[in-house]
Amino acid sequence: MMPPPAPQSAAAHKQAQTARKLINLSTIVGWGGLGSLLLLAPTLGVVLHSATLGGVIAVVGAGGALVGAVVGQIGRAMQGRVI
Numbered sequence: 560m561m562p563p564p565a566p567q568s569a570a571a572h573k574q575a576q577t578a579r580k581l582i583n584l585s586t587i588v589g590w591g592g593l594g595s596l597l598l599l600a601p602t603l604g605v606v607l608h609s610a611t612l613g614g615v616i617a618v619v620g621a622g623g624a625l626v627g628a629v630v631g632q633i634g635r636a637m638q639g640r641v642i
Contacts, residue, residue: 574637581634585627592623 567575596617604613 578634578637581630581637585629585631585634587627588623589627589631592620592625592627594620596620596624 597620600613600617600620603616604610
């Protein structure tokens with residue numbers, strides 16, 4: 560049986576809140592980037608007959624997915640659960 564958790568200090572509580580915010584932000588940015596990479600870029604490229612616009616949106620989407628992944632790992636490291 561595990562002992563009851565010790566009360567957190569104010570600094571530890573603030574760090575936990577920051578980590579949660581980073582993880583939530585990474586989820587939004589990461590999935591938004593992946594969605595724009597896989598759905599929005601090809602759709603706009605075909606509908607507007609512009610491979611350049613589709614390519615630009617794909618690059619922005621890939622960048623968003625990568626930024627979301629990095630921010631998520633930082634948030635998880637702050638929580639002590641690094642993958």
